[in-house]
Amino acid sequence: MTSDKSLSPETIAVTAGRPPFGPDSALNPPISLNSTFVAGGAVGYGRYGNETWLALEEAISALEGGKTLTYSSGMAAVTAVFSTLPVGAKVVASNQGYSGVMTLLGNYSAANRLQVAFVSITDTDQVIKELSGATLLWIESPTNPGLEVADLPALIKAAKASGVTVAVDNTFATALNQKPLALGADIVMNSVTKYLAGHSDVVLGSLSTSDPVHFKTLEDARKFNGSIPGPFEAFLALRGIRTxxxxxxxxxxxxxxxxxxxxxxxxxxxxxxxxxxxxxxxxxxxxxxxxxxxxxxxxxxxxxxxxxxxxxxxxxxxxxxxxxxxxxxxxxxxxxxxxxxxxxxxxxxxxxxxxxxxxxxxxxxxxxxxxx
Ligand SMILES: Cc1ncc(COP(=O)(O)O)c(C=O)c1O
Known part of the structure; x- marks a missing residue:
């Protein structure tokens, strides 16, 4: 089955992440309940990979662009980004965003793990000024719950010109309304719990990136911090993506x-x-x-x-x-x-x-x- 990224999102949502089709092949990926795999292959162990996650990751990649890693929650995906930053790195983030992310950043800052500059994300000039010396610009847009909108094209352009990594929380807009990777962002995050899964029965998150270096860093980090999705949740999320x-x-x-x-x-x-x-x-x-x-x-x-x-x-x-x-x-x-x-x-x-x-x-x- 195709997962051609040039197709429209409605078609991608229905077709991506299917197993290869042949006579009597299953339409849906199996729920792979395995913690271990026979030696000699690419996966090896259930914390390193799983075919049900891979199917979900293929579908999110086809929607967002780039390559995707899925996580046990949206917050696990957010934490994965912050935890790969060097100690003391400066993060610029909106002062009005999802309270879980605000709290996490506040905790990192209080522990001197990260320096956090909270900005009004609608004040493009102020955000750009704060990029000086920063390692990461974290943009949530529209914000939860104020529905403030960041000028994504301008901010991404300015951050890239200053060598600042840009991550965008796309949970509210979704890939149907904006494609941060196509605008030049390095990483796009989704709380898959929300629209993608869509039935209030799953907690999951994802990160997508077009940069092979970011992908490898995040993939290695996930192997060892263990914030992996459950295969059953991955199956449900992929079923949700169909509609x-x-x-x-x-x-x-x-x-x-x-x-x-x-x-x-x-x-x-x-x-x-x-x-x-x-x-x-x-x-x-x-x-x-x-x-x-x-x-x-x-x-x-x-x-x-x-x-x-x-x-x-x-x-x-x-x-x-x-x-x-x-x-x-x-x-x-x-x-x-x-x-x-x-x-x-x-x-x-x-x-x-x-x-x-x-x-x-x-x-x-x-x-x-x-x-x-
Ligand atoms: C904008 C936004 N980002 C991230 C999260 C965290 O996602 P999760 O609840 O899947 O951990 C949420 C949850 O409400 C959210 O609204």
Missing amino acids: FPLRFQKSSETALELAKRLSAHPLVTRVRYPGLPTDSEHEKAKAFMKGFGAIVSFEYAGDGAQTDKVCESSKIVTYATSLGGVESLWERRRRWPIESQSVPESLIRLSVGCENVDDLWADIDAALHAAK
Whole structure:
């Protein structure tokens, strides 16, 4: 079966990572439950390789470009990048991104393992100034949960001109909306847990790179730090990828419509969605993104307790963390103590799933009123 990277993503998602086809061959890769392999081959041991991971890695590579390594979680993939940096290396990162990554970087900095310069990722000039003396620029765009958009082409170009490695967390945009490797980034990271797997039943991560040196360093590191995916999870994630473009397109269309309706709602004070022409990020995003994703963040006209009540009151949208599944989820992000203080107390992050838009809207509207 082909995994030709010039094909459209919908075709890649369906065809990539299949075993070679012949009479009676299986359509799907086996779930290879093996910790050890007979001597003399390329794999040898279950921490070094596995055919089910390889199938998933082939599919993500075909979507993102480059070559892919998968990990036991998105955070394991993030940690793999930071852990290969020399002690004391300077990392430039957004001051408003996924709280897990912010916390990890804060811990590395407190332990004097890395020097971290937190920047406003929307302030391109400030980011470029901070690149002086840096080893790595870590870009998450759009950010979680503020939906800030980095000027990826400008930042990648400036970092490459200064010899700074660039890694992009592509979890929110996905390869359908932006291709960081094609723009010149060195590494692209995905929390496969989210849109790629898509069914809220798997925790996995990936790194893709076009640079053979980065690939070898990361592959060797994974062998010995052991942050490998489970074969069953890899199988489920690949099954999820088959419908990823369909799910993501549907969710994104619904997200735009909900963002419009929320913008006109009397109990909503601000909506963040880069696809809204009125959003501060829209013009920048549309210059290089193909679409704007399926997360909408908005602020409720009430305090933290009332905002929690909104989240508890819905019947279709589930009050839960995470995102990117077929089921819509929402939560008040500040309920987590590690969330950035710059995120407003009343900000709700809504991950739009595949339900009917009017059913979702009726549920959301009722929940907004229920808390007053
Ligand atoms: C943008 C972003 N990056 C990374 C992660 C970490 O991924 P995982 O939960 O798969 O470890 C998350 C999780 O929410 C995320 O939203």
